[in-house]
Amino acid sequence: MKIIEVTFDDYTITTDKSKMDVVAIHDFLSKHSGWSDNIPYDSVKTSIDNSLNFGLFHHDKQIGFARIISDFSTIAYLGDVYVLENYRGQGLSKKLMDTIVNHPNLQGLRRWILLTSTADWLYEKYGFTKVPNPEIYMERFNPNVYKQ
Numbered sequence: 343m344k345i346i347e348v349t350f351d352d353y354t355i356t357t358d359k360s361k362m363d364v365v366a367i368h369d370f371l372s373k374h375s376g377w378s379d380n381i382p383y384d385s386v387k388t389s390i391d392n393s394l395n396f397g398l399f400h401h402d403k404q405i406g407f408a409r410i411i412s413d414f415s416t417i418a419y420l421g422d423v424y425v426l427e428n429y430r431g432q433g434l435s436k437k438l439m440d441t442i443v444n445h446p447n448l449q450g451l452r453r454w455i456l457l458t459s460t461a462d463w464l465y466e467k468y469g470f471t472k473v474p475n476p477e478i479y480m481e482r483f484n485p486n487v488y489k490q
Contacts, residue, residue, distance in 0.1 A: 343394065348441050353434065354399045355441045362390055362397050363404040370407070370424055372488075377457075378422070380488040389422070394447070398425060398438050405429045406438055414447045420456040435464055443468050 348355045368386040371378045389409065398406030406425040412418035420442065425434050442448070458465060462472075473479050 343447055346441065346445060348437070350437065352400055353437070355438060356397050356399070357395060357445070358397075359390065359395055361399070362395055362407070364390060366404045367407050367422075370426070371422060375422075375424060377459075378488065382488065385488075394445070396438060396442055398434060400429065406434060408438055408442055410442065410445075410448065412448065412451070416451060417453045417455070418448055418451050420454060423456075423461070435461070436467070439464065439468050 343357075346355075346357045364383070364387050367390065368381070368383045371386055372381045372383075373379070393409040393411055396408045396410075397404055406429065408423040409421055410418050411421065423435075423438070425438070454470065456465060456470065462470075
C-alpha cells in the first residue's frame with residue numbers, strides 16, 4: 343500500500359509504519375486513553391503491524407495516532423484515535439480525520455464503524471451516526487482482558 347504523507351505548518355501525518363513511535367503510542371493507550379488501560383506493549387505492536395496506521399507528528403515527536411482495520415473493500419473499523427492533550431483545540435483531530443477518510447484505499451466502503459464515548463461531535467462531522475438499529479448489533483466484549 344502506498345505511503346501517504348500530509349505536511350502542514352510544523353505537523354506531518356503519515357501512514358509509514360516505520361515512523362510510528364510504538365513506545366509513545368503504547369504509553370498513551372496503556373496509561374491515558376481510558377479504553378485500553380494496561381494494554382501490553384506486544385499487543386500494541388501487533389495491532390500496529392496489522393493495521394493501516396496514521397501517525398500525527400509535531401516535528402519528529404508523535405503527538406497523535408489512529409488506526410484502521412479493514413478489508414479495503416467493504417468495511418473499516420476506526421480505532422485508537424488520539425491527540426495528546428497539549429495539542430488539542432488546534433484542529434489537529436480534524437486534519438487527522440480528513441486524512442483518514444480521504445485515504446485512497448478507504449473509498450467506496452459500505453460501512454465504517456467506531457466506538458467512542460468522548461468525541462462523537464468530531465465523528466459526526468465525518469458522517470458517523472449512532473447505530474440506528476442497536477437491537478441487531480452484537481459484540482463479544484471483555485473489558486478486563488488487560489487486567490488478567
